[in-house]
Amino acid sequence: MTRPRYDTAQATAGPESADRRSSVVALVVALLAACTAFQLNASMLSPVLVVMGRELHADQITVGLSQTAFYTGTAVFGLFLPRLSDIAGRRRVLLGMMTVMIAGEVLAALAPDMTVLIVARGIQGVTGAVVPICLMILRDEVRDPRRYGTLMGVVTAINGGIAGLDAILGGMLGSTFGFRSVFWLIAVVGVVAVVFCYRGVPESRPSRGVRLDWYGVLFLAGVVLLFQSAVNEMGKGRGADWTLIGALLAGGAVCGAVFWRIEGTVAQPLASPALLKRRATWATVGTTVLTLAGVIAAVNGIAMSIAQDSAAGFDLGADSASLLLLTPYALLGWIVAPFAGRLAPATGYRAILRIGLAGSVAGLVGLAVFGTRSLVFLVGATLLLGVVYAGMANIMLNGLGVVLSPPGNPGFLPGLNSAGFGLGAGLSFAILPAVQVAADVHGQGSRAGYTWALLVGAAIMALALLMSLLIPQPVEAETAD
Numbered sequence: 001m002t003r004p005r006y007d008t009a010q011a012t013a014g015p016e017s018a019d020r021r022s023s024v025v026a027l028v029v030a031l032l033a034a035c036t037a038f039q040l041n042a043s044m045l046s047p048v049l050v051v052m053g054r055e056l057h058a059d060q061i062t063v064g065l066s067q068t069a070f071y072t073g074t075a076v077f078g079l080f081l082p083r084l085s086d087i088a089g090r091r092r093v094l095l096g097m098m099t100v101m102i103a104g105e106v107l108a109a110l111a112p113d114m115t116v117l118i119v120a121r122g123i124q125g126v127t128g129a130v131v132p133i134c135l136m137i138l139r140d141e142v143r144d145p146r147r148y149g150t151l152m153g154v155v156t157a158i159n160g161g162i163a164g165l166d167a168i169l170g171g172m173l174g175s176t177f178g179f180r181s182v183f184w185l186i187a188v189v190g191v192v193a194v195v196f197c198y199r200g201v202p203e204s205r206p207s208r209g210v211r212l213d214w215y216g217v218l219f220l221a222g223v224v225l226l227f228q229s230a231v232n233e234m235g236k237g238r239g240a241d242w243t244l245i246g247a248l249l250a251g252g253a254v255c256g257a258v259f260w261r262i263e264g265t266v267a268q269p270l271a272s273p274a275l276l277k278r279r280a281t282w283a284t285v286g287t288t289v290l291t292l293a294g295v296i297a298a299v300n301g302i303a304m305s306i307a308q309d310s311a312a313g314f315d316l317g318a319d320s321a322s323l324l325l326l327t328p329y330a331l332l333g334w335i336v337a338p339f340a341g342r343l344a345p346a347t348g349y350r351a352i353l354r355i356g357l358a359g360s361v362a363g364l365v366g367l368a369v370f371g372t373r374s375l376v377f378l379v380g381a382t383l384l385l386g387v388v389y390a391g392m393a394n395i396m397l398n399g400l401g402v403v404l405s406p407p408g409n410p411g412f413l414p415g416l417n418s419a420g421f422g423l424g425a426g427l428s429f430a431i432l433p434a435v436q437v438a439a440d441v442h443g444q445g446s447r448a449g450y451t452w453a454l455l456v457g458a459a460i461m462a463l464a465l466l467m468s469l470l471i472p473q474p475v476e477a478e479t480a481d
Helices: 015-043 047-057 060-088 090-109 114-143 146-160 165-177 180-200 214-234 242-263 273-277 278-306 319-348 350-369 375-403 412-438 447-468
Strands: none
Touching: 015 060, 015 090, 015 146, 015 165, 015 180, 047 060, 047 165, 047 412, 060 090, 060 114, 060 214, 060 278, 060 412, 090 180, 114 146, 114 375, 146 375, 165 180, 165 319, 180 350, 214 242, 214 350, 214 412, 242 273, 242 350, 273 278, 278 319, 278 350, 278 375, 278 412, 278 447, 319 350, 319 375, 350 375, 350 447, 375 412, 412 447
């Protein structure tokens, strides 16, 4: 299945132009459907974890392992599937990922116990590469920088949540029909996505004839898996086994050393040492990790805890807190993202990113200083983060992973950056809650604990801003005027 590239600079009036516009619409609808299926796996399950535990007779620690399995799967699969799509075909890999995800949804919906459900959630993690592959497909087909930037914002905005409605719908379905209904719904969305992608996504294989470096994949996946496991263990706070954490980190370092050696010797490496040494690689991924580490738990954990804390917060119910904070946060990100993407080619991807990061620092400081004392400021600072992080920084980080990719290996940096999102989110939930507990002088929740956790988040975000200064300009993705 081959189609002409959707290059608006070469578009002409008349029927041909109309056909191009129709093809672009079909492409974007297909990519949105694929990204929606992935996002529902990430966001619809959180409100039904309690229901899941009750129906499968499992405690919440065991239920939480299902989420760990999913996010670990997204990190591992996200590493190499974008590169595999360069070689085997992006449309083929995208359809394969969605098909495997559907199988994972059916298995989860039929799961007789938590063991099967955890395996199913790990299988669903294959969708971790959906967003970077969709952006690579989009960039292949839309060559006008401004138009690509706008559509990049539209597609990537789904990654921040579907205007907050996904979590609400998940909670309603779980409460009314049980947790299995959520998996059946995601399976149906997955089937729709497969149909749209089959009909609307053209095939492309920029690295046709290249062999995937499976040994490199194995050891790099080992690095991510071991480091992610260490981060997950850190998230247990005072109950963490630091001997195990040390062993996991040491194992990850060994896998990293072996990976480096392999990549310096094989003829067709997953990522040559020269590629790994590029500022475009380590500065972009480093910024992603630090950004996620600073903000994710601040919004989804600390701010929500403040809203619901009856002693040191505002004593809201979980549903009210979500409607007041998370829904407008996601909705604002959804609205702002296409405009940020539109501005990026002219203003600069790095400029939009840095504005978003600086605004995120301000938002986190505002949460720490004023949001712990005033519900109005808590809501206002969270909404600011919806604009500057969800609508700007998050979009630019996804975009930079694609536009800074080297032509000879376009899938590696988006894959590594995708793993950076998962690692950063894990670090956020390991660090900020631990700081909150350590700074809680009364041991039952206090403003001091929340304040210090948010200030640490702001400090990490400031480091992300400094790291972003090292990201090189994506010259080919930006316009002169």
